[in-house]
Amino acid sequence: MGHIITAVYEIAGEDAARRAALVAVEQSHELPTELAPANAVRDSLAHVRAVVEQPGLPALATVDYPADLAGGELGQLLVLLLGNVSLQDGVRLVDLTVPAALAGALRGPRLGVAGVRALVGEPEGALLATALKPVGMTGEQLAALAYDVAAGGLHVVKEDQGLADQPWAPFAERVPRVAEAVRRANDHTGGHSVYLPVVNGGAARFAEQIHFVRRAGAHGVLVMPGIAGFGAVAHAAKLFEGGIVLAHPSFLGGFTASAGHGIAPDVLFGTLLRLAGADASIFPSWGGRFSLTRTQCLAIADAARRPLHDLAPTLPTPGGGMSIDRAPELLEAYGPDTLFLVGGDLRRGDDPRRAAERLVGAVRRG
Amino acid sequence: MGHIITAVYEIAGEDAARRAALVAVEQSHELPTELAPANAVRDSLAHVRAVVEQPGLPALATVDYPADLAGGELGQLLVLLLGNVSLQDGVRLVDLTVPAALAGALRGPRLGVAGVRALVGEPEGALLATALKPVGMTGEQLAALAYDVAAGGLHVVKEDQGLADQPWAPFAERVPRVAEAVRRANDHTGGHSVYLPVVNGGAARFAEQIHFVRRAGAHGVLVMPGIAGFGAVAHAAKLFEGGIVLAHPSFLGGFTASAGHGIAPDVLFGTLLRLAGADASIFPSWGGRFSLTRTQCLAIADAARRPLHDLAPTLPTPGGGMSIDRAPELLEAYGPDTLFLVGGDLRRGDDPRRAAERLVGAVRRG
Numbered sequence: 017m018g019h020i021i022t023a024v025y026e027i028a029g030e031d032a033a034r035r036a037a038l039v040a041v042e043q044s045h046e047l048p049t050e051l052a053p054a055n056a057v058r059d060s061l062a063h064v065r066a067v068v069e070q071p072g073l074p075a076l077a078t079v080d081y082p083a084d085l086a087g088g089e090l091g092q093l094l095v096l097l098l099g100n101v102s103l104q105d106g107v108r109l110v111d112l113t114v115p116a117a118l119a120g121a122l123r124g125p126r127l128g129v130a131g132v133r134a135l136v137g138e139p140e141g142a143l144l145a146t147a148l149k150p151v152g153m154t155g156e157q158l159a160a161l162a163y164d165v166a167a168g169g170l171h172v173v174k175e176d177q178g179l180a181d182q183p184w185a186p187f188a189e190r191v192p193r194v195a196e197a198v199r200r201a202n203d204h205t206g207g208h209s210v211y212l213p214v215v216n217g218g219a220a221r222f223a224e225q226i227h228f229v230r231r232a233g234a235h236g237v238l239v240m241p242g243i244a245g246f247g248a249v250a251h252a253a254k255l256f257e258g259g260i261v262l263a264h265p266s267f268l269g270g271f272t273a274s275a276g277h278g279i280a281p282d283v284l285f286g287t288l289l290r291l292a293g294a295d296a297s298i299f300p301s302w303g304g305r306f307s308l309t310r311t312q313c314l315a316i317a318d319a320a321r322r323p324l325h326d327l328a329p330t331l332p333t334p335g336g337g338m339s340i341d342r343a344p345e346l347l348e349a350y351g352p353d354t355l356f357l358v359g360g361d362l363r364r365g366d367d368p369r370r371a372a373e374r375l376v377g378a379v380r381r382g
Numbered sequence: 383m384g385h386i387i388t389a390v391y392e393i394a395g396e397d398a399a400r401r402a403a404l405v406a407v408e409q410s411h412e413l414p415t416e417l418a419p420a421n422a423v424r425d426s427l428a429h430v431r432a433v434v435e436q437p438g439l440p441a442l443a444t445v446d447y448p449a450d451l452a453g454g455e456l457g458q459l460l461v462l463l464l465g466n467v468s469l470q471d472g473v474r475l476v477d478l479t480v481p482a483a484l485a486g487a488l489r490g491p492r493l494g495v496a497g498v499r500a501l502v503g504e505p506e507g508a509l510l511a512t513a514l515k516p517v518g519m520t521g522e523q524l525a526a527l528a529y530d531v532a533a534g535g536l537h538v539v540k541e542d543q544g545l546a547d548q549p550w551a552p553f554a555e556r557v558p559r560v561a562e563a564v565r566r567a568n569d570h571t572g573g574h575s576v577y578l579p580v581v582n583g584g585a586a587r588f589a590e591q592i593h594f595v596r597r598a599g600a601h602g603v604l605v606m607p608g609i610a611g612f613g614a615v616a617h618a619a620k621l622f623e624g625g626i627v628l629a630h631p632s633f634l635g636g637f638t639a640s641a642g643h644g645i646a647p648d649v650l651f652g653t654l655l656r657l658a659g660a661d662a663s664i665f666p667s668w669g670g671r672f673s674l675t676r677t678q679c680l681a682i683a684d685a686a687r688r689p690l691h692d693l694a695p696t697l698p699t700p701g702g703g704m705s706i707d708r709a710p711e712l713l714e715a716y717g718p719d720t721l722f723l724v725g726g727d728l729r730r731g732d733d734p735r736r737a738a739e740r741l742v743g744a745v746r747r748g
Contacts, residue, residue, distance in 0.1 A: 045516035046544060051729040052516050053523060059550060060518025085517060087546040091582045091609045095543055095632050102608075102635030103672045150411035150418050151451060152426025157419060177461055178412055180453040184425060216457045219585065219610075219617035242468075243457045244585075245611030251585035266461050269468030270636030270644045278636045306469045363417040 021081040021118065022065070023097055024111035028276050032075030033067045039107060040064050040079045042100050060085060062096075074108070074276075083114070088121035090292055091247055098279060102271075110280040112287050119291065119325040125261075126253045127295045128328025129321070129353050132260055135235060136171040137208035142347055142379050143355040144169075145333065146362055146372070148194065149176035155185040159197040161368060166201035166209035168372025172355060173198055174238050175214040177266045187217070188228070195233035210235035212262050215252070216243060226255040236260030241292060242267030250293040262333065263294035272308070281312045286319025289330065296331035296355050301346075304336025310349070317350055331355045343378040387447040387484065388431070389463055390477035394642055398441030399433045405473060406430050406445045408466050426451060428462075440474070440642075449480070454487035456658055457613055464645060468637075476646040478653055485657065485691040491627075492619045493661045494694025495687070495719050498626055501601060502537040503574035508713055508745050509721040510535075511699065512728055512738070514560065515542035521551040525563035527734060532567035532575035534738025538721060539564055540604050541580040543632045553583070554594070561599035576601035578628050581618070582609060592621040602626025607658060608633030616659040628699065629660035638674070647678045652685025655696065662697035662721050667712075670702025676715070683716055697721045709744040 027035050044062035045052055052061070062085075065078040086093040093114070101107050125131075133139055146165050148158045162173050173194075181187040191213045198211040215225045215237045222244070229237060236259035239252050243266060252261045265285065271278035272285075279288070285299040297320060300306030302313050317332035335357035338346055346356065356379070362371045393401050410428035411418055418427070428451075431444040452459040459480070467473050491497075499505055512531050514524045528539050539560075547553040557579045564577040581591045581603045588610070595603060602625035605618050609632060618627045631651065637644035638651075645654070651665040663686060666672030668679050683698035701723035704712055712722065722745070728737045 044544065045518070046513075046542060046725075047516045047729070048726055051726055053519055055520070055523075056516050056518030056550075058518075060516065060548075084548050084550075085544070087548045089546055089582065089584055091584055091606070092546040094609050095546075095582065095606070098635075099543060099606075099609075099632035100635075100672075102633050103631060103638070103666050104635065105673055147412075150413045150422050150426065152411070152422030152424075153419055154421070157421075176412060177465060178410065178451070180455055180458040180461075182426075182450050182453045184422075184450075216455065216461065218455055218457055219588065219613040220620055222585065222613075240457070240461070240465075243460050243465075243611060243613075245609060245614060247585040247588075247609075248611060254586055265469060266465035267468050268636075269464075269466075269470065272469070300469050306466075307471055359412075360414055360417055363413070 019083045019115060021083050021086060021115065022113040023079050023081065023109060025077045025079065026074035026108040026110050027077050028074040028106040032069065032077060036064045036067050036077035036079065039077065039101055043096050044081060044085060046100060083118055086118055088118065090122050090250065094246060102278065105277050108277050108280065109283055112283055114291070116325040119327055122291045123250065123293060124290055124327030125293055125295045125330050127260060129331050130328070132295055132331055135208065135210055135260065138171055140352060142352045143171045143331065144375060144379060145172035145174055145355050145357045146170055147174050147176040147357065147359060149178060151176065151178035151182060152184050155190040155193045158185055158190060159193045162194045162211065163197040163201045164369040165362065165372045166198045166207065167205055168369040169207060169376040170209060170372050172210055172212060174212040174262060177214055177238065177240060177264050179214055180216055187225070191229050191234060192232040199233060210260060212236045212238050212260060214238040216240060222248065222251065223255055226252055230256050230259065236262065238262045238264055240264045240266045241289065246288070246292045249289065253293050260295045261293060262296045262298065263289050264298050265300065281308055282315035282319040286316045290320055290324065290327060294330050296333045298333040298335050298357060301334030301337050303342070306336060314349060317354065321353060329353070333357055335359070340375055340378045343375070347379065385449045385481060387449050387452060387481065388479040389445050389447065389475055391443045391445065392440035392474040392476050393443050394440040394472040398435060398443060402430045402433050402443035402445065405443065405467055409462050410447060410451060412466065449484055452484055454484065456488055456616065460612060468644070471643050474643050474646065475649055478649055480657065482691045485693055488657045489616065489659060490656055490693030491659055491661045491696050493626060495697050496694070498661055498697055501574065501576055501626065504537055506718060508718045509537045509697065510741060510745060511538035511540055511721050511723045512536050513540050513542040513723065513725060515544060517542065517544035517548060518550050521556040521559045524551055524556060525559045528560045528577065529563040529567045530735040531728065531738045532564045532573065533571050534735040535573060535742040536575060536738050538576055538578060540578040540628060543580055543604065543606060543630050545580055546582055553591070557595050557600060558598040565599060576626060578602045578604050578626060580604040582606060588614065588617065589621055592618055596622050596625065602628065604628045604630055606630045606632045607655065612654070612658045615655065619659050626661050627659060628662045628664065629655050630664050631666065647674055648681035648685040652682045656686055656690065656693060660696050662699045664699040664701050664723060667700030667703050669708070672702060680715060683720065687719060695719070699723055701725070706741055706744045709741070713745065
């Protein structure tokens with residue numbers, strides 16, 4: 017079984033066994049089997065292992081893929097798990113098992129939970145992050161905000177995915193300025209806040225932008241695998257040795273927002289982004305502006321952290337809904353190996369630094 | 383109005399006007415407006431221009447974005463059009479207008495319809511493609527198939543997206559072998575078939591793979607923007623000057639398979655991939671194994687080809703369902719500026735070359 021990738025799909029509607037067989041063919045050969053050469057039928061065709069009917073629910077179909085189909089590459093793993101089938105309604109990827117050799121080839125997080133904790137100097141407690149926003153603020157305004165929240169004790173200062181290379185705070189001017197502000201805050205407080213700029217200037221500029229933010233004194237990057245491709249996560253980790261790679265879910269909702277197709281959120285934001293190498297993976301938590309349930313969110317956190325061959329765990333990073341009031345509830349639910357992303361609640365007063373300090377206090381008490 | 387990007391969303395359910403306002407804020411500032419600095423509210427906040435209720439259908443909400451939000455970058459355009467909102471159900475992007483300056487910055491297809499026609503030596507008639515598959519065939523088998531279909535007169539021999547760097551036909555062995563087979567077929571027939579290998583080895587190897595296939599004598603590449611990111615399309619065009627960039631829809635179905643959210647297929651496979659620079663864009667045609675309707679498919683073809691500032695048109699590339707029998711119907715529907723992707727129908731006999739010749743004949747008569 018070490019040479020098999022196993023995927024479980026929910027298949028809605030009639031005739032699940034027949035449709036599961038079609039999925040296995042579509043996702044491996046994409047050609048009627050009677051037209052394929054005998055060696056390909058022997059070596060590279062996927063097979064349905066089981067189909068379990070569930071009254072009133074979609075059937076669960078387990079499909080075994082020869083692991084060589086992925087060629088040791090993340091992009092090809094995605095192609096075979098859901099490439100063409102993503103275009104068909106009523107099929108949803110809900111579980112995934114990969115052999116140790118493939119997990120080892122993909123490598124997973126370079127830093128993981130322990131590496132991020134070491135960088136931010138927080139060995140045990142819950143971790144806190146906020147986003148620099150909105151777009152339209154000047155570099156000076158963003159740097160002032162970064163100083164305040166870093167001085168207030170937040171572990172991670174990340175840029176909002178709305179920031180890019182716009183006239184109000186151009187990339188080349190903004191990044192060094194914010195990095196300097198976070199460094200200054202750390203110097204004043206003795207803290208270890210990290211700064212993660214967003215890198216989204218396109219494939220041709222990706223390496224150049226990563227090298228730039230590293231030289232500017234950032235501690236890692238925010239990457240959007242839905243925009244830049246899942247391979248951008250490992251590429252960022254390779255280009256920025258020792259840096260944190262934080263994955264943002266922008267543009268990935270096509271896969272999770274509708275129950276009848278796509279990918280279950282724990283597989284997408286947990287398993288797949290962990291295999292991809294995300295040190296931390298942002299997802300929209302329940303109680304905020306998005307539609308994932310508490311159960312789905314806790315399943316993401318579990319997939320990010322549970323044992324998976326030799327891979328380091330990914331820090332689940334629930335976004336939205338965190339506040340001083342909710343800190344005890346969310347800490348209890350997610351546990352301390354979590355990076356909580358706090359948004360507007362920090363900005364409600366006139367003093368983001370005091371708000372950050374209050375939040376840090378609430379979480380420490382929690 | 384030259385500085386505005388306009389997006390139209392279908393918004394399902396109650397209270398469309400209020401939800402449209404939330405989309406405008408979410409997709410620009412992602413922060414309650416009362417918490418944003420005055421300069422950001424003035425410069426970078428999106429606004430709802432109109433909400434039209436449609437009895438029994440989703441409302442249509444038109445949102446104006448300051449064009450500077452995209453920073454002249456495709457990835458950031460995607461972030462602002464649908465980044466976070468993709469995670470919310472009941473919101474679907476159905477139309478998009480970009481100013482000339484942004485279209486010019488993105489550049490669109492380098493070759494477009496005319497450039498592909500020049501390469502394949504077919505000035506007017508419909509164009510035909512097939513895919514080398516299934517994965518599991520040896521390099522020798524794939525090269526023999528490529529020879530046959532090229533000698534039979536197909537204009538484009540593309541690799542299936544299931545091929546990668548697997549043991550049965552490793553990338554570095556397969557690509558030169560198939561390129562040589564297509565060259566030999568062209569020498570024998572006096573034709574100009576082109577060979578487009580798939581490049582999916584990850585971001586870190588992308589440039590290396592493109593340079594390799596170019597040196598091996600391929601005429602362009604197949605790229606999967608759903609896997610490699612939309613920016614990979616323009617990156618491929620930049621790395622492979624004069625080569626064809628053919629976009630494959632693998633993993634993009636999350637956006638189109640469900641009616642209630644995501645992106646309308648004509649915006650995704652037509653407008654956005656054209657802006658991204660695809661010379662040809664594959665989509666699953668009606669009558670095949672996928673779920674797009676005839677109307678949706680013809681809307682994709684229209685978005686790919688209609689006037690769009692100074693951008694070259696993209697070749698719509700319907701996949702699935704093309705056969706000798708259906709050639710007249712599909713030619714009539716799509717018109718000649720179309721690359722028809724033919725699959726299993728070519729493989730039903732023992733002789734792919736004769737099957738290709740019959741199909742070419744049927745299309746010429748059509």
